[in-house]
Amino acid sequence: xxxxxxxxxxxxxxxxxxxxxxxxxxxxxxxxxxxxxxxxxxxxxxxxxxxxxxxxxxxxxxxxxxxxxxxxxxxxxxxxxxxxxxxxxxxxxxxxxxxxxxxxxxxxxxxxxxxxxxxxxxxxxxxxxxxxxxxxxxxxxxxxxxxxxxxxxxxxxxxxxxxxxxxxxxxxxxxxxxxxxxxxxxxxxxxxxxxxxxxxxxxxxxxxxxxxxxxxxxxxxxxxxxxxxxxxxxxxxxxxxxxxxxxxxxxxxx
Amino acid sequence: xxxxxxxxxxxxxxxxxxxxxxxxxxxxxxxxxxxxxxxxxxxxxxxxxxxxxxxxxxxxxxxxxxxxxxxxxxxxxxxxxxxxxxxxxxxxxxxxxxxxxxxxxxxxxxxxxxxxxxxxxxxxxxxxxxxxxxxxxxxxxxxxxxxxxxxxxxxxxxxxxxxxxxxxxxxxxxxxxxxxxxxxxxxxxxxxxxxxxxxxxxxxxxxxxxxxxxxxxxxxx
Amino acid sequence: xxxxxxxxxxxxxxxxxxxxxxxxxxxxxxxxxxxxxxxxxxxxxxxxxxxxxxxxxxxxxxxxxxxxxxxxxxxxxxxxxxxxxxxxxxxxxxxxxxxxxxxxxxxxxxxxxxxxxxxxxxxxxxxxxxxxxxxxxxxxxxxxxxxxxxxxxxxxxxxxxxxxxxxxxxxxxxxxxxxxxxxxxxxxxxxxxxxxxxxxxxxxxxxxxxxxxxxxxxxx
Numbered sequence: 001x002x003x004x005x006x007x008x009x010x011x012x013x014x015x016x017x018x019x020x021x022x023x024x025x026x027x028x029x030x031x032x033x034x035x036x037x038x039x040x041x042x043x044x045x046x047x048x049x050x051x052x053x054x055x056x057x058x059x060x061x062x063x064x065x066x067x068x069x070x071x072x073x074x075x076x077x078x079x080x081x082x083x084x085x086x087x088x089x090x091x092x093x094x095x096x097x098x099x100x101x102x103x104x105x106x107x108x109x110x111x112x113x114x115x116x117x118x119x120x121x122x123x124x125x126x127x128x129x130x131x132x133x134x135x136x137x138x139x140x141x142x143x144x145x146x147x148x149x150x151x152x153x154x155x156x157x158x159x160x161x162x163x164x165x166x167x168x169x170x171x172x173x174x175x176x177x178x179x180x181x182x183x184x185x186x187x188x189x190x191x192x193x194x195x196x197x198x199x200x201x202x203x204x205x206x207x208x209x210x211x212x213x214x215x216x217x218x219x220x221x222x223x224x225x226x227x228x229x230x231x232x233x234x235x236x237x238x239x240x241x242x243x244x245x246x247x248x249x250x251x252x253x254x
Numbered sequence: 255x256x257x258x259x260x261x262x263x264x265x266x267x268x269x270x271x272x273x274x275x276x277x278x279x280x281x282x283x284x285x286x287x288x289x290x291x292x293x294x295x296x297x298x299x300x301x302x303x304x305x306x307x308x309x310x311x312x313x314x315x316x317x318x319x320x321x322x323x324x325x326x327x328x329x330x331x332x333x334x335x336x337x338x339x340x341x342x343x344x345x346x347x348x349x350x351x352x353x354x355x356x357x358x359x360x361x362x363x364x365x366x367x368x369x370x371x372x373x374x375x376x377x378x379x380x381x382x383x384x385x386x387x388x389x390x391x392x393x394x395x396x397x398x399x400x401x402x403x404x405x406x407x408x409x410x411x412x413x414x415x416x417x418x419x420x421x422x423x424x425x426x427x428x429x430x431x432x433x434x435x436x437x438x439x440x441x442x443x444x445x446x447x448x449x450x451x452x453x454x455x456x457x458x459x460x461x462x463x464x465x466x467x468x469x470x471x472x473x474x475x
Numbered sequence: 476x477x478x479x480x481x482x483x484x485x486x487x488x489x490x491x492x493x494x495x496x497x498x499x500x501x502x503x504x505x506x507x508x509x510x511x512x513x514x515x516x517x518x519x520x521x522x523x524x525x526x527x528x529x530x531x532x533x534x535x536x537x538x539x540x541x542x543x544x545x546x547x548x549x550x551x552x553x554x555x556x557x558x559x560x561x562x563x564x565x566x567x568x569x570x571x572x573x574x575x576x577x578x579x580x581x582x583x584x585x586x587x588x589x590x591x592x593x594x595x596x597x598x599x600x601x602x603x604x605x606x607x608x609x610x611x612x613x614x615x616x617x618x619x620x621x622x623x624x625x626x627x628x629x630x631x632x633x634x635x636x637x638x639x640x641x642x643x644x645x646x647x648x649x650x651x652x653x654x655x656x657x658x659x660x661x662x663x664x665x666x667x668x669x670x671x672x673x674x675x676x677x678x679x680x681x682x683x684x685x686x687x688x689x690x691x692x693x694x695x
Contacts, residue, residue, distance in 0.1 A: 054598055083600035093595035097613045097691065107599035110609065139691065152595075159599060256554065317628065318674035319667070320635035322646060326653075327663055334659040409538065416540035417636065420650075427543060434550075446554035449547040453539055460538035 013062030024218035040215035086156030146177030256447025272429035280411035283350035291358020316356035402471035492648035503569025511577025536575035584615030624681035
């Protein structure tokens with residue numbers, strides 16, 4: 001583990017849809033083993049930022065580098081680059097026509113051309129670690145939302161990505177299932193994985209993050225350590241944002 | 255290319271007359287099918303066991319029997335077995351209505367049972383009575399679904415009318431064949447020109463109708 | 476009312492017609508699936524020029540009767556120097572008609588697969604063709620099974636017009652015997668029986684496959 005090693009480098013990227021600037025001149029460097037949590041109001045560009053990082057969206061300006069390689073949907077080896085970046089989505093998006101084990105083993109076998117026996121063994125180990133051994137031969141529809149999301153995380157992990165992107169992975173879950181997914185992510189943090197996490201779970205963000213990025217209006221408004229961000233945010237906008245997660249006691253009119 | 259034959263004498267008029275016959279037969283059959291289909295569909299949605307079994311058998315017959323076979327049974331079979339001679343055009347209308355009623359009935363039944371219970375319940379919850387619920391909530395939804403589907407049935411009827419030449423009715427295709435027979439010696443390419451024209455005529459009739467059906471389906475769904 | 480001797484005499488004739496109908500029917504259906512998969516892939520990937528060609532083809536063949544298509548191919552095209560045998564014409568005609576229906580069906584199945592499926596497969600490093608074959612197409616097939624089965628049954632029924640281009644299929648046999656010997660009842664009886672043999676198993680199998688495909692993806 002080399003905390004100085006730059007895994008992902010984002011240089012002055014901008015991205016717009018229909019004249020609306022979703023990302024405006026964003027720069028960010030992610031080091032090995034670092035866990036960055038990105039927070040911000042809806043529509044601030046968090047998801048777009050993640051999607052630019054593995055080339056699901058093209059940037060209008062600037063560059064994204066994974067190690068030495070440029071990430072962009074139009075580069076020729078983009079599929080090779082995507083193998084090295086794992087991404088987990090809000091809607092899990094397991095493949096409904098394949099069992100959980102097949103979901104996990106499909107990409108390593110077809111994309112990385114690894115041997116079935118080896119992939120199966122690793123898949124079983126990983127599924128066991130997230131508590132899904134019993135579900136391996138079931139189809140996604142037979143699983144709860146939390147179980148599906150854990151399987152989706154394993155599906156990304158088995159590719160041995162250098163960095164993991166999590167796009168609001170608990171946003172579609174029932175409250176009682178949020179915890180089991182966050183626990184899996186905390187476990188990954190203990191293994192020193194490099195992660196970029198977009199989330200609305202503030203307590204979780206505070207616990208897991210090495211750095212918190214506050215994104216608003218397509219800009220990085222704050223880039224600080226979690227203790228500082230959650231207790232003494234530097235900007236007014238961050239303070240207002242954090243206030244939306246707390247409630248005052250109701251004083252009833254008499 | 256054989257197209258010149260169409261401009262000779264009344265040839266093109268004859269093709270159009272044939273098309274008219276095809277359209278007349280399909281329109282009459284669609285009309286009958288819609289009326290009978292609504293009745294059948296409503297009956298089927300009642301879930302009476304006898305009606306269910308009988309309608310199942312009826313639908314399955316229509317489902318697996320080619321219209322051409324049905325046409326032969328009515329046109330040739332009925333006269334032989336029952337001694338009644340049904341004219342070709344009437345046979346065609348009987349068969350197409352027999353087929354269309356089944357299709358319409360199934361569509362109507364499908365629409366009726368596909369309206370979710372919550373639509374009735376939320377309407378009752380607003381204080382509407384049963385009659386008002388049907389009038390303002392249920393029936394408009396059903397009609398919106400049925401109209402595109404019934405328009406679609408029209409194009410299928412029109413296309414199927416090409417079969418009636420096989421029982422001797424002079425529709426477009428048969429008229430085309432007659433023109434080809436009469437002009438084969440003078441213009442050797444006549445088959446190409448005439449059949450290409452018939453192909454195009456069918457397309458020009460059916461395409462706008464199916465576009466309309468598609469448009470309505472999109473707009474109302 | 477039905478003369479059993481006549482029936483026994485006619486059965487071999489109908490068996491010949493039956494095999495011809497089945498052969499041309501299923502070869503045509505196979506062709507229609509091939510056309511449907513290729514053409515819907517063209518539409519799915521929005522291939523320039525070819526997409527427009529596919530769209531015109533689909534509209535042309537969906538909005539004209541098979542009988543007219545067959546007459547055009549069988550009697551019209553030889554004038555331009557394209558000679559097709561009656562059997563070939565039947566297979567190609569049914570394949571082209573069916574292809575236009577299959578294209579529509581498979582395309583709407585492809586459209587029904589959420590775009591996020593494509594994205595998550597791409598995010599795993601899969602190439603576009605891999606995503607199409609392994610992720611999108613199987614799901615499109617599963618969701619469109621009922622429509623695909625309906626297409627197959629529709630195409631098998633359409634085979635009844637082959638007699639018009641003098642293919643000696645079931646319909647031709649029946650028509651011939653009615654014309655020659657006036658054994659109308661027996662001929663029609665056998666015609667119906669053989670069409671039931673062709674179509675009833677497909678109809679039943681279709682219902683079973685529909686249930687299975689539905690269960691696999693939706694669980695009910």
